[in-house]
Amino acid sequence: MSNWxxxxxxxxxxxxxxxxLGVSEDWSxxxxxxxxPELLELVPKPAKALIxxxxxxxxxEQYRLAEDAKLKETNPEYPSNLFYMKQTIPNACGACxxxxxxxxxEDISLDDGILKNYLKEALxxxxxxxxxxxxxxxxxxxxHEDLASDGPPESHAEGENNHYVALIQKDGELYELDGRKSFPVKHGPTTAEQFLEDAAKVCKEFMARDPDEIRFTVSAIAPTEN
Known part of the structure; x- marks a missing residue:
């Protein structure tokens, strides 16, 4: 297995x-x-995920290990339609x-192609x-290799001790999905309307654990602005 x-x-x-991946141009x-709040207002609505x-x-890492141990003890249950995968490839957390x-x-439509084929097989x-x-x-x-090779080298990237996670809303619950963890992490109830604000609070919690660190970036998957 090689690193991505x-x-x-x-x-x-x-x-x-x-x-x-085949994602419709309606989403970016x-x-x-x-x-x-005033900066979150600049994000097109409705945002469907934060990365x-x-x-x-x-x-x-100390926090993650303690959190993961607690998750294993409680063995939490999740909706059957929540798609969660483990990361087995180094540097694949962005793709995950x-x-x-x-x-x-479900609102994000997929054309036939790489991701649709993968999800059909992985379901x-x-x-x-x-x-x-x-x-x-x-x-x-x-x-992945073709696209990850592009872009300015000064941009923040996974690798070099950086890591991606996704925050999504599913059945009225805010979830953190991280392929390095044993389970998805529930962060409490949310709605489609409140998701962006609630997910931003979770991002702030990550930042509060490392107040001297500045290497945080947040992206939103949201409707494409014409």
Missing amino acids: IPLQSNPEILNMYLRK AYDVLGLD LLFPCSEKY ALIHAISNN DRTPEERGKLLEENKSFTDT
């Missing part, structure tokens, strides 16, 4: 990625310029976050099997 090229948190790259990725890129610092964001939003698999399926998918791998 780190995916940059750059709307131009993310949008090219979405199109290659946008930079979220800030998490305060957070953050540093995996020692503080975060996009898959999580798109697959859990009845376990999270671990879904991760392995992606690892063995040459079309997906080749597409």
